[in-house]
Structures are given as structure tokens and as C-alpha cells.
Amino acid sequence: MQTATLAHVARLAAVSENTVSRVIRNKGPIAEETRRRVLAAIEQLGYLPNRAAGALASSSSLIIGVLLPSLSNIVFPEVLRGIHAGLADTLYQPMIGVTDYDLDQEQRLLASLLAWQPAAIITTGFEHTQASRRMLANARVRVAELMDIDARPIDVAVGLSHRSAGVATARHLVSRGYRRIGYVGHDWTADRRAALRYEGLCQGLQEAGLSLVAEQRFDGPSSTLAGRDTLARLVEGDASVDAVAFSNDDMAVGGFMHCLAAGIAVPGRLALFGFNGLEIGQVLPKPLATIRSNRFLIGRVAVEKLLESGERSAEPQVIDTGFEIVAGATA
Amino acid sequence: MQTATLAHVARLAAVSENTVSRVIRNKGPIAEETRRRVLAAIEQLGYLPNRAAGALASSSSLIIGVLLPSLSNIVFPEVLRGIHAGLADTLYQPMIGVTDYDLDQEQRLLASLLAWQPAAIITTGFEHTQASRRMLANARVRVAELMDIDARPIDVAVGLSHRSAGVATARHLVSRGYRRIGYVGHDWTADRRAALRYEGLCQGLQEAGLSLVAEQRFDGPSSTLAGRDTLARLVEGDASVDAVAFSNDDMAVGGFMHCLAAGIAVPGRLALFGFNGLEIGQVLPKPLATIRSNRFLIGRVAVEKLLESGERSAEPQVIDTGFEIVAGATA
DNA sequence: GCGGTATATGTTAGCGCTGAGATCGGAACG
DNA sequence: CGTTCCGATCTCAGCGCTAACATATACCGC
Numbered sequence: 001m002q003t004a005t006l007a008h009v010a011r012l013a014a015v016s017e018n019t020v021s022r023v024i025r026n027k028g029p030i031a032e033e034t035r036r037r038v039l040a041a042i043e044q045l046g047y048l049p050n051r052a053a054g055a056l057a058s059s060s061s062l063i064i065g066v067l068l069p070s071l072s073n074i075v076f077p078e079v080l081r082g083i084h085a086g087l088a089d090t091l092y093q094p095m096i097g098v099t100d101y102d103l104d105q106e107q108r109l110l111a112s113l114l115a116w117q118p119a120a121i122i123t124t125g126f127e128h129t130q131a132s133r134r135m136l137a138n139a140r141v142r143v144a145e146l147m148d149i150d151a152r153p154i155d156v157a158v159g160l161s162h163r164s165a166g167v168a169t170a171r172h173l174v175s176r177g178y179r180r181i182g183y184v185g186h187d188w189t190a191d192r193r194a195a196l197r198y199e200g201l202c203q204g205l206q207e208a209g210l211s212l213v214a215e216q217r218f219d220g221p222s223s224t225l226a227g228r229d230t231l232a233r234l235v236e237g238d239a240s241v242d243a244v245a246f247s248n249d250d251m252a253v254g255g256f257m258h259c260l261a262a263g264i265a266v267p268g269r270l271a272l273f274g275f276n277g278l279e280i281g282q283v284l285p286k287p288l289a290t291i292r293s294n295r296f297l298i299g300r301v302a303v304e305k306l307l308e309s310g311e312r313s314a315e316p317q318v319i320d321t322g323f324e325i326v327a328g329a330t331a
Numbered sequence: 332m333q334t335a336t337l338a339h340v341a342r343l344a345a346v347s348e349n350t351v352s353r354v355i356r357n358k359g360p361i362a363e364e365t366r367r368r369v370l371a372a373i374e375q376l377g378y379l380p381n382r383a384a385g386a387l388a389s390s391s392s393l394i395i396g397v398l399l400p401s402l403s404n405i406v407f408p409e410v411l412r413g414i415h416a417g418l419a420d421t422l423y424q425p426m427i428g429v430t431d432y433d434l435d436q437e438q439r440l441l442a443s444l445l446a447w448q449p450a451a452i453i454t455t456g457f458e459h460t461q462a463s464r465r466m467l468a469n470a471r472v473r474v475a476e477l478m479d480i481d482a483r484p485i486d487v488a489v490g491l492s493h494r495s496a497g498v499a500t501a502r503h504l505v506s507r508g509y510r511r512i513g514y515v516g517h518d519w520t521a522d523r524r525a526a527l528r529y530e531g532l533c534q535g536l537q538e539a540g541l542s543l544v545a546e547q548r549f550d551g552p553s554s555t556l557a558g559r560d561t562l563a564r565l566v567e568g569d570a571s572v573d574a575v576a577f578s579n580d581d582m583a584v585g586g587f588m589h590c591l592a593a594g595i596a597v598p599g600r601l602a603l604f605g606f607n608g609l610e611i612g613q614v615l616p617k618p619l620a621t622i623r624s625n626r627f628l629i630g631r632v633a634v635e636k637l638l639e640s641g642e643r644s645a646e647p648q649v650i651d652t653g654f655e656i657v658a659g660a661t662a
Numbered sequence: 663g664c665g666g667t668a669t670a671t672g673t674t675a676g677c678g679c680t681g682a683g684a685t686c687g688g689a690a691c692g
Numbered sequence: 693c694g695t696t697c698c699g700a701t702c703t704c705a706g707c708g709c710t711a712a713c714a715t716a717t718a719c720c721g722c
Contacts, residue, residue, distance in 0.1 A: 005708055016672050021710060029669050051446045052386035053708035056677050061383060063426075071415065077408040084402065084429045093443060095394075095426045098415045112424060115382045224614040254614055260591070261616040280611060283555040283585055285592040336678055347702050352680060360699050384678035387707050 004045040013041035024049060055117055064303070065113035065141075066096040067106055067123040069190070073222070073250075075276060075295050076124075079146060082299020083122065090307065092119065099124075101190035107132045114139050120306040125192060126151040142312060144302040148193055149320055155312045158302040158319045162193045165291050165323050166200020167207075169245050169273055172289075172325055174208045178243035178271055181205065182214035184230045184255060185247035186222035194222075194247045197275060201245055214238040222247060227254025228261075235264070243271035243331060249278040249290055256284055256330065271331035281328070289328035294321045335376040344372035355380060386448055395634070396444035396472075397427040398437055398454040400521070404553070404581075406607060406626050407455075410477060413630020414453065421638065423450065430455075432521035438463045445470050451637040453630075456523060457482040473643060475633040479524055480651055486643045489633040489650045493524045496622050496654050497531020498538075500576050500604055503620075503656055505539045509574035509602055512536060513545035515561050515586060516578035517553035525553075525578045528606060532576055545569040553578060558585025559592075566595070574602035574662060580609040580621055587615055587661065602662035612659070620659035625652045 010017040015034060022028045023038040030038075041047075055061035066083060068076045083094055095116065097109035107129045113121065114135055120142040128136070136143050136154055143155040150163050173181055183201065188194040205211050216234040218226040227250060234244065235258075246252035252274030259266045266272055266286060274281055277292030298321050305319060341348040346365060353359045354369040372378075386392035397414060399407045414425055426447065428440035438460045444452065445466055451473040459467070467474050467485055474486040481494050504512055514532065519525040536542050547565040549557040558581060565575065566589075577583035583605030590597045597603055597617060605612055608623030629652050636650060 006710095007708080017708090018673080018710075019671060022671090025710090028671090031670060034670080048442055048446050050387070050448070050708050052383045052392060052448060053677090054710075055383035056381070056387050056679085057708075057710040059677065059710095071408045071412040074405060074408070077402045077405070077411075080408075081402040081429070091443065093426050093428070093447075095424050097424070098412070111379055112422065115379050116424075117381070117383060224611055228614055253611075257614050257616060280555055280584075283559055283588050285588060337680095338678080348678090349680075349703080350701060353701090356680090358680095360701090362700060365700080381678055384707090385680075387709080388678075388680040390680095390707065 004047040005050070006047075008045055009038065009041045009047050012045065013038045059117055060119060061117050062090075062092045063113075063116050063118040064092050064094045064306070065110070065116070065118040065121040066094045067099055067109055067113070067121070068096060069099050069101045069124050070221075071098055074278065075293075078295035079299040082296040082301075083303050084299075085296070086300040086303025086307075092307070103127060103129050103132070107135075110135055114141070119310070120144065122146060122302055122306070124148075126153065126157075127192060142306045142310070144306055146298055146302055148196070149318050150196055153316045153318065156302070156305050156317045156319065158298050158305065158321060160293055160298075160321055160323045162196035163200040163203070165275065165293070166197035166202075167204035168200075168323070168325060169197070169275070169291065170201050170204025170208070170210075173243050173245065173271070173273060173331060174205070174210065176243075176271070176331060178331070179210060180213045180240055180242045181210065182234055182238070182241040182244045183212050183216070183246075184227065184234055184244050184251055185215070185217045186226055186230075186251060187217065187219050188247070191222075191247075197247070214241050218251075222250045224250050224254035224257065227251030228258040229254070231255035231258045232262070235262075235270070241270065243267075243273065245273045247275065249274035249276040249281045249288060252288055252290065252330075253278075253280055253284065256286075256288065260285075266330050273331045277324075277326050282326075284330075286329035287326070289331035290326045292324045292326050294323070297321050335378040336381070337378075339376055340369065340372045340378050343376065344368045390448055391450060392448050393422045393424060394444075394447050394449040395423050395425045395637070396441070396447070396449040396452040397425045398430055398440055398444070398452070399427060400430050400432045400455050401552075402429055405609065406624075409626035410630040413627040413632075414634050415630075416627070417631040417634025417638075423638070434458060434460050434463070438466075441466055445472070450641070451475065453477060453633055453637070455479075457484065457488075458523060473637045473641070475637055477629055477633055479527070480649050481527055484647045484649065487633070487636050487648045487650065489629050489636065489652060491624055491629075491652055491654045493527035494531040494534070496606065496624070497528035497533075498535035499531075499654070499656060500528070500606070500622065501532050501535025501539070501541075504574050504576065504602065504604060504662060505536070505541065507574075507602070507662060509662070510541060511544045511571055511573045512541065513547070513565055513569070513572040513575045514543050514578075515558065515565055515575050515582055516546070516548045517557055517561075517582060518548065518550050519578070522553075522578075528578070545572050549582075553581045555581050555585035555588065558582030559589045560585070562586035562589045563593070566593075566601070572601065574598075574604065576604045578606065580605035580607040580612045580619060583619055583621065583661075584609075584611055584615065587617075587619065591616075597661050604662045608655075608657050613657075615661075617660035618657070620662035621657045623655045623657050625654070628652050 006017045099106040147159040218230040274290035281288030337348045430437040478490040549561040605621035612619030
């Protein structure tokens with residue numbers, strides 16, 4: 001019953017409230033016999049601890065604040081899935097906010113998450129407003145910054161080097177004999193990681209004495225539709241390209257669809273390369289060549305790391321969850 | 332600073348704590364001049380209300396508990412997106428739990444959400460344990476049951492009739508001249524809505540004096556991969572089928588991929604029909620024939636309805652967000 | 663048998679906020 | 693001019709829990 005409180009349980013078990021509290025939180029020494037009595041009383045009353053009271057009294061809650069840029073991009077639900085997996089079997093609950101890639105929105109959401117005195121905050125990337133940084137510094141919560149490891153984190157970073165992934169893409173395509181490489185991307189003013197991969201790609205090509213021979217960008221978020229249309233624009237403009245690196249798998253799958261519809265042989269006439277390693281890419285008639293980022297793992301590892309200790313360590317930590325080239329059959 | 336409290340603000344603004352509280356919550360009459368002074372003090376101190384204290388004192392919080400069966404199926408992140416959209420510009424925060432289609436897990440998560448005294452609970456479907464129902468009845472929260480409207484809800488149901496969607500599928504295929512219709516599905520012991528669509532499909536065929544001529548089910552959750560392989564099994568067993576209704580778009584897109592790879596003409600030799608209206612289906616070389624369910628809308632409407640009033644109405648309410656046939660080019 | 667050390671429990675004072683009711687000036691009214 | 697009423701504010705007692713400290717009992721070695 002909603003209305004049973006610690007006091008009720010204490011009375012029924014004939015102990016003090018504090019003892020009940022200690023049984024519940026497994027804190028301090030409790031006689032086996034007492035514990036049994038208390039647990040029985042809890043059971044009998046259907047007692048549910050009031051977390052708000054607990055949070056107030058201890059000035060810390062079992063909430064993990066999660067700030068995601070978007071839920072439309074399948075990547076973030078997968079990270080969230082990892083977070084949930086890491087939180088399973090704990091008493092922590094995630095409270096999530098969606099920033100729409102807007103740093104001011106992130107700041108507002110951060111403020112309202114911190115109002116719950118969460119145990120930790122999980123956010124994305126390294127870009128935050130000055131005020132956000134200050135809030136995170138003042139609040140004594142653990143902070144994880146996910147996806148990216150190409151900068152110095154506040155507390156913990158978990159992710160992969162997108163720059164390296166870009167370099168790896170270039171090297172892979174070059175090693176496969178492609179020389180006239182193009183790029184099809186989306187608007188990355190909000191998506192810094194896509195920009196990092198692009199930089200890595202260019203760098204990798206440069207190492208081989210090459211550079212992009214064509215590029216085409218869609219002015220909006222990534223999607224299969226955008227990928228299809230943007231590749232169409234690219235090949236229309238420059239037919240001499242022999243391979244295309246896409247900003248991610250969504251775009252690449254769209255590109256593949258264009259090739260199918262337009263009768264462009266893949267990879268004979270045009271090779272395609274994505275990023276993320278989404279399931280959909282692997283179900284195409286020819287599995288997409290891509291790089292697998294481990295989104296689920298990123299979420300889970302972040303949670304595990306954060307729960308490991310309530311205190312930040314002296315030095316920021318970086319955890320590289322790595323990536324793997326998926327050779328596929330499109331490049 | 333983290334540490335500013337109502338008392339600090341009150342002192343600075345030279346009013347009582349309660350007045351500050353009323354300014355913040357926009358409750359009760361406040362002189363313009365006082366309000367200005369209080370807001371200035373809040374600003375100056377960077378005051379953030381402690382939600383835990385507020386929740387404790389008012390025994391109700393600005394939390395909306397959200398229970399989703401899964402995050403792997405893109406449908407639920409989209410509902411969540413709708414929920415977020417509905418919550419934007421309010422002070423409410425969603426706290427989410429993932430049940431993995433397990434009613435006992437749902438019950439556990441429900442208990443831990445209710446421990447926060449949420450303003451409302453959003454959950455999926457009509458199946459809950461006895462204990463879950465009791466908790467929801469005792470807690471005086473609003474409750475929304477999403478996705479489905481084919482049963483009587485506890486408080487509010489928002490979704491579409493999956494049975495009708497199944498019937499509509501049958502009628503559409505029949506009206507297109509298909510007579511030898513097969514079914515490719517996934518394991519629906521957990522996914523009652525897929526089962527309802529199936530029932531509707533059979534019912535619709537029966538109305539036309541037909542019945543399924545073949546069916547094949549994958550023993551696991553839906554996925555493109557499962558759809559591809561399961562369609563392969565179906566056509567292998569019975570080559571006379573002229574149209575296949577899939578349990579959803581993921582499965583149908585997989586089926587399309589099989590047809591591409593195996594050189595089966597779509598829809599000439601085999602028509603395909605999905606359910607959900609996912610973007611990926613519309614980017615195929617031939618847009619998938621399917622039914623658009625309005626997931627985003629379901630989430631948003633549910634939130635709007637719940638926030639409309641803090642009290643349940645006497646009679647349970649059902650909100651039909653409808654569905655539309657997407658003719659596509661595969662059937 | 664005494665201090666010392668554990669183990670097990672009780673007592674007390676809040677945590678920061680809100681709700682109910684009390685208070686208090688001034689406008690409206692007969 | 694006294695009464696009523698209303699807008700604007702204050703006072704005060706908790707909400708249900710936890711932290712810190714106090715207490716009590718048992719056991720130990722010397």
C-alpha cells in the first residue's frame with residue numbers, strides 16, 4: 001500500500017526506524033534474526049521506500065541522468081539499451097533528456113536533472129556550454145561523456161576514436177585498390193563525430209597521396225532517404241568516382257538503394273562504405289562494407305565505470321571501446 | 332550553486348520561503364514587484380529547486396514513469412520520442428524502464444517507479460500482473476496504456492486497433508487481386524499486438540472466403556534478418572503463394588531482400604505487405620506496401636492526455652490514433 | 663574483574679520544500 | 693465609520709527518510 005512508511009514497518013517488526021532503514025540499505029551490522037523480522041514486516045505491509053524522502057535525507061539519489069542528442073538516430077537508443085543493461089539488477093533508474101543536438105537545451109535539461117541530485121550524469125560528446133561545465137563541476141556527481149574519445153573528458157569518456165575510424169576507412173578503401181574516392185555525408189554542424197571521421201578519412205587518403213575526388217553533402221540529419229538522394233546527386237555530377245565513403249550506415253544503405261534502382265553495379269562500378277555496422281546494412285543483398293562501432297557496449301561500460309566508485313578519480317579516464325572493419329561485399 | 336536553497340533566496344529577496352515557493356510554482360496571488368524581486372534573487376544565486384524535497388513535501392513529483400517492452404525494436408524509441416515531444420516545455424521528466432516483454436520485470440520496475448511518486452505512468456499493452464494492477468490502482472497516478480486499443484484500459488488507452496489493421500491488410504490484398512496469401516511472422520508470445528493483427532488478417536480473408544495458404548514463423552523477435560530467412564523458408568516450402576503479409580516492416584524488408592537476392596520479382600511473382608510504415612521500407616527500390624502506425628503521435632498524445640488533468644475520469648478513455656494503408660509498390 | 667573492542671540497536675535532528683491556516687493592510691459597501 | 697472581503701504575505705508543522713552519535717550487550721585477554 002502506497003501509504004506504508006518506515007515507521008509502520010518499524011512498529012510491526014518491533015525495532016527502530018533506523019534499523020529498518022539499515023536492513024533495507026544493507027548497511028551496518030544486523031542480526032540475522034532481526035533482518036528476518038524486518039523483511040517479513042516489509043513483505044506483509046507491501047512497503048515501498050519513498051525515494052524522494054531518501055534522496056532528500058541523504059542528498060543523493062539513485063537516479064542516473066542521461067542526456068542524448070536524439071532518439072531518431074538508431075545509434076542512441078542502442079546506447080540507451082546498453083545503459084539499461086548496465087543498470088539492470090541495480091536500484092538505479094535512468095532519467096533521460098533529449099537535447100536535439102542543442103547545447104543550450106542540454107544545459108537546461110542538465111539543470112533539471114541535477115535538481116534530482118542524481119548519482120551520475122551520462123552525456124554525449126565533449127561540447128558543452130560554459131554553464132553546463134560549471135554545473136557539472138559544482139555538483140559532485142560522476143560524469144561520463146560517451147561516443148567519442150578524441151578529447152580530454154571531464155571525468156570519464158567511453159567511446160571510440162572517430163578520427164581513427166576515418167583513417168581506417170581510407171586505408172581500407174585504398175588497400176582494396178580504389179583510387180577515385182568520393183564522400184557522401186549529412187549536415188555535421190551538430191554531429192561533430194561525423195566531422196571527425198571525415199577529417200580522418202582525408203588524412204588517411206593523404207597518407208596514400210590521394211584526396212577526395214568528389215563530395216556531396218545533404219543539408220540535414222542523416223537518413224536512408226538522404227543517402228539515396230545525395231548519392232544520386234554525386235554520381236550525376238561526377239561519374240568517375242569508383243568508391244564512396246558515407247558519413248554513416250543510414251546514408252550508405254540509402255546509397256545502395258539508389259544503385260539498385262539506377263542499375264549501378266556494386267562494387268564493380270561503385271564501391272560503398274558506411275559507418276556503424278547496423279543490422280540493416282548486413283541484410284542487403286550484398287552486406288555493406290562498414291565499421292562496427294560498439295554502441296551497446298559504450299552504454300554498458302559507461303554505467304559500469306560510473307557505478308564502480310562514487311568519486312571521480314584524480315585524472316580523467318578514457319575508455320576505448322574500439323571499432324572493427326566489417327569487410328562486407330560492397331567494397 | 333548546488334547549495335542555494337529556498338531559504339537563501341527568501342533571505343535575499345526579503346520575503347518568506349513560502350512566497351518564493353509560490354513564485355516558482357506560479358501558485359496563488361503574487362504582487363508583480365515581489366515576483367520580480369524573487370526572480371532576481373533566484374537568478375543571482377543560481378538557485379535550483381531540490382526536486383526531492385518538493386516531491387516529499389507535496390507527495391507528488393514531476394516524474395513520468397515510462398515502461399517500454401524493448402528498445403531494440405525501433406517502434407518504441409519512436410514512441411519515446413513522442414513522449415519527449417509532449418513533455419518538452421514542461422517541467423516533467425520521463426523515467427524509463429525496459430521490461431523485455433516480461434510482466435514480472437514490469438511489475439518490479441513499476442514498483443521502483445512508483446517509489447518516486449510519479450505524476451503518471453505510461454506503459455504498453457493491457458497485460459499486467461495482478462500485483463501491477465493493484466499497485467496502479469492504489470497509487471493515485473494517471474495511467475496510460477499505449478499501442479493497443481483492443482481492450483478496456485485502466486485509465487487511458489492510446490493507440491490503434493491492431494485487429495482492424497489486420498483486417499485492412501487482408502482486404503487490401505484481396506482487392507488487389509491476390510488470392511493465395513501467405514504469412515511470415517515472428518514469435519508473438521510476447522508481442523500480443525502481432526497476434527491481434529494476425530487474427531484480423533485471418534478474419535479479413537475469411538470475409539472474402541479465403542484463408543492463409545501458407546505460413547512460416549520465426550522463433551524469436553522480429554528483425555530484417557529473420558524476415559529474410561523466414562520468407563526464404565516459406566517460398567521454399569510452397570511456391571504457389573502470390574502475396575505475403577509480414578508481421579511487421581522489419582520482417583517485410585528482410586523478405587524484400589530475399590527476393591532481391593533470389594531474383595523473385597516483386598510484386599509480379601510475389602507481393603509483400605508489412606506493418607508500421609518505417610522509413611526503411613519506403614526507401615527500397617520499390618516502396619513497401621504497408622500500414623502506417625503513428626508511433627510518435629501515440630507517445631505525444633498520451634502525454635498530452637495525461638497532463639490534461641491530474642485525476643482519472645470516471646470512465647476509462649480510449650484514443651484511437653488510427654492507421655493508414657501505404658499502397659507502396661510491392662503489392 | 664576491568665578496560666578494550668565488536669556487534670547490534672536506539673535517539674535525535676534535520677534534509678528543503680509545501681500546504682493549511684493565520685495575519686494584515688486597504689478597498690468596497692451599507 | 694464599522695464591517696466585510698480580498699489580495700498578498702507569513703508562520704509553522706510536517707513529508708519519510710538518513711546520518712551521526714549515543715547506548716547496550718557480549719566477548720576478549722590479561
